[in-house]
Amino acid sequence: xxxxxxxxxxxxxxxxxxxxxxxxxxxxxxxxxxxxxxxxxxxxxxxxxxxxxxxxxxxxxxxxxxxxxxxxxxxxxxxxxxxxxxxxxxxxxxxxxxxxxxxxxxxxxxxxxxxxxxxxxxxxxxxxxxxxxxxxxxxxxxxxxxxxxxxxxxxxxxxxxxxxxxxxxxxxxxxxxxxxxx
Ligand code: NI
Numbered sequence: 653x654x655x656x657x658x659x660x661x662x663x664x665x666x667x668x669x670x671x672x673x674x675x676x677x678x679x680x681x682x683x684x685x686x687x688x689x690x691x692x693x694x695x696x697x698x699x700x701x702x703x704x705x706x707x708x709x710x711x712x713x714x715x716x717x718x719x720x721x722x723x724x725x726x727x728x729x730x731x732x733x734x735x736x737x738x739x740x741x742x743x744x745x746x747x748x749x750x751x752x753x754x755x756x757x758x759x760x761x762x763x764x765x766x767x768x769x770x771x772x773x774x775x776x777x778x779x780x781x782x783x784x785x786x787x788x789x790x791x792x793x794x795x796x797x798x799x800x801x802x803x804x805x806x807x808x809x810x811x812x813x814x815x816x817x818x819x820x821x822x823x824x825x826x827x828x829x830x831x832x833x834x
Contacts, residue, residue, distance in 0.1 A: 669703045669717040674758050674823050676718075680804040683713075683720045685738050689780035693723075697735050697778060700725045709756045711794040713801030716757050724798035728790055739775035739799055742784070744768040753797060753807045760826045761819045765807050767796045 672678055686693065696719065704712040704725060713724035726734040747769040754762045770788045773795055777783055787795050797807055808819040 668706055669699050671703065671707060671712075671716055671756050672718050673827075674806070674808075674820070676757075678715050678718050678720055679757055679801070679806060681715065681720050682804050683715050683722045683802045685722050686776075689737075689776070689778065693737075694778055697723070697725060701727065701733060704756070707756050710790070711798045712756060713798045715801050715804075722802045724801065726791070726794050726798065728794065734785075735778055736773065736775040736795070736798070737777065737780075739773050739795070739802070741771050741796070741799060742774050743772035745770035749793070751793060753793070755797070755807055757801075758806065758808060758819070758823050761808070761822050763808065763811055763815060763819055765793075765797075765810050767793055767810075771795055773799075 696714070696717075700712050700714070700717060703717060704710075704727065710728050711724060711726045714721045722739065723735065723737040724739070726736070745768050748766050749769045750764050750766045752762050753765045769792065770786065771792050772784065772786045774782060774784050800806070800810075808816050811819065
C-alpha cells in the first residue's frame with residue numbers, strides 16, 4: 653500500500669510511521685516530485701524525524717514510510733536537522749570512499765558500499781525555498797543513500813551480485829526468525 657500525503661495527518665496521531673522493508677514495491681519505485689509545500693508536508697516531515705529517531709537511523713526517505721514522493725530527512729546527531737525536498741546532485745567528486753552502510757528498510761544487514769567522497773546538492777526546504785549544500789564524509793554518504801531511495805535503489809543494489817544475494821538471504825533469514833517469535 654502506498655500512502656498519499658493527504659493520509660499522513662491520520663497516521664501522525666501515532667507519531668511513528670510504519671517503515672517499509674525489502675520486498676515492498678514502494679521501495680523500488682521512482683518517487684514523484686513534491687508539488688505542494690503545505691502543512692501536510694510539514695506533518696509528514698515531523699513524523700519522519702520522529703520515526704527515524706525512534707528507529708535509531710540517521711536518514712529516512714519518504715518511500716521508506718510508503719510515500720512515493722521526492723523528499724528525505726537526515727539527522728547526524730550534530731544538532732542539525734536536514735530536510736531535502738526534490739533534491740538533485742549537481743556535482744560529484746571523482747574521489748570515492750568505501751564504508752559500511754545499513755538501512756532502516758533492510759534491518760540487520762550491513763555492507764561496504766563505495767560512494768563519491770563529496771557531493772553538491774540542490775534541493776528545496778519545507779517552505780519551498782531552494783538551497784545548495786556541499787557535503788562530505790557521513791553527510792555525503794547519507795545524501796547519496798537517501799537520494800537512491802527516491803529512485804527506487806537500495807544500498808544492496810550497489811553491491812556485486814554475490815554480495816547482493818547474500819544480503820537478501822541474511823534479511824530473509826532474520827525476518828523468518830522474527831516472524832516465528834512473534
Ligand atoms: Ni535506506
